[in-house]
Amino acid sequence: MALTTVAATLIATELPAAACGEDDKPAVQAKHTAGDPGAIKGVRAVGNVPDAAGAISANFLQYGHRDVMVVSGEFGLKVYDLTRNPAAPKAIGQLSLPGLWETEDTEVDAKRKLVFLSRDPRAFEGNTHTGESGIYVVDVSRPEKPTILSYVRVPAGHTTSCVDGCRYLWTGGPAKADDQPADWGGRPIWVTDVRDPRHPVVHPDPIELARNDGQTDYVHDVQVDSAGVAWVSGRGGVRGYWTSGLHRDPVRGGVHRATALAPIPYAGGGVDETAAPSKFLHNSFHPVGPREAGAWRGHDLVYATEENFLDGCAGDGVLTISSLAGSYNGEGWRSTPTDPFRLQSIGTWSVAGQEGSDPASDDCSAHYFDLRDHVLVQSFYSQGTRFLDVSDPTNPRQIAYFRPADASSWAPYWHDGYVYVADNVRGVDVLKLTA
Incomplete structure (x- = not known):
């Protein structure tokens, strides 16, 4: 296996020990009851990659007929070939960056074969108050030898997402640094x-301000839908933006050209507190067109995860499904504490008390999910990976689950008929839905 190790002078810092995440669990967090055998139904485990222990995120790249999986975690990057046997990924390359923080939702440029790896300020024993954050641009054109093309410091660094065809990156989170505005x-x-990519340029002025009823707040992640709208999730809800093309601007008025630096609002806003009491939306998905929306085409919906950790399971974060109706005229951008705007919630789903759950666990928050046709697969940390039928989004229904006793499920991915689960303890589980 090709191995690239970054010199200590590139990554080392002299910062205080890391504090645990304000809205994210620490990376290692398997919580299971002694003697708990776990629970599996409607799904078959066909493979496991234990040497990917610490996995947080995964991506898939094609090199002609070659199918490759890139896994990120606090170790850096690990690369696996799926071509011969997708149930038994073969390790072929690695970029060692021990000491990163989480690397949630690492994204890739499939055309240029680039990986954009976030450096959270808590990486390398840093903290949110004074730690350094930034982006590593990694070349995986030769998957056996991932190589850092560049590194650039950015005032944010929890997640980094491609917009406008990966010509630009949007980077957000976590909690504010000491040198950022007090409010x-x-x-x-x-x-x-x-x-x-060898010379990234960071624009000095941030965007997506005043997102929480007029207050600038924590942006957690960005997902781009198949129409090119970038959906920004964080404290205060989910808001969508055009980043290219000519569009009506419901906030400024008139028709303008959208860019990554000057995006144009599409729709969205805060989610009803009865569905997401914490107001902290972690990630989202906006179905576009009949194939993605299914029988609910014509109903403009946004799916989002609330990440929230309370004592016990009942109050932990849920999957929320909201209607975008009534949010196309900038209502979510004019919301204030005295005159709040909220999207109408049409459905929610929580793992607490569901079949297959460990009643002794207090770790039940929703996390990343992936949707194919009408089956949504979602990670729930130590409560494992859940498969939901969302053909009726007002009534999500569990059809299968995979909860090994040592589960620490962070993110599942549909890929060529399999589901690959990035599990922070187990590595990568390869599952086949049988329900």
Whole structure:
């Protein structure tokens, strides 16, 4: 296996010990009851990659007929070939960056074969008050030898997402640094131009301000839908933006050209507190067109995860499904504490008390999910990976689950008929839905 190790001078810092995440669990967090055998139904485990222990995120790249999986975690990157046997990924390459923090939702440029790896300020024993954050641009054109093309400091660094065809990156989170405005509740988005990946350019002025009823707050992640709208999740809800093309601007008025630096609002806003009491939306998905929306085409919906950790399971974060109706005229951008705007919640699903759950666990928050046709697969940390039929989004229904006793499920991915689960303790589980 090719191994690239970054010199200590590149990654080392002299910062205080890391504090645990304000809205994210620490990376290692398997919580299971002694003697608990786990629970599995409607799904078959066909493979496991234990040497990917610490896995947080995964991506899939094609090199001609070759199918490759890139896994990120606090170790850096590990690369696996799936071509011959997708149930038994073969390790072929590694970029060692021990000491990263989580690397949630690492994204790739499939055309240029680039990985954009976030450096959270808590990485390398840093902290949210004074730690350094930034982006590593990694070349995986030769998957056996991932190589850092560049590193750039960015005032945010919890997650980094591609927008406008990966010509730009939007980077947000976590909690604000000591040198950032005192009235911020968390870090918004900074935009980085990566058209020249060897020389990224960070725009100095942040965007997606005043997202929480007028207050600038924690942006957690960004997902781009198949129409090109970038959906920004964080404290205060989910808001969608055009990043290219000519569009009506419901906030400024008139028709303008959207860019990654000057995006145009599409729809969205805060989610009803009865569905998401914490107001902290972690990630989202916006179905576009009949194939993604299914029988609910014509109903503009947004799926989102509330990440929230309370004592016991009943109050932990849920999957929320909301209607975007009534939010197309900038209502979510004019919301204030005295005149709040909220999306109408049409459905929710929580793992607490569901079949297959460990009643002794107090770790039940929702996390990343992936949707194919009408089956949504979602991670729930130590409560494992759950498969939901969402053909009726007003009534999500569990059809299968995979909860090994040592589960620490962070993110599942549909890929060529399999589900690959990034599990922070187990590595990567390869599952086949049989329900």
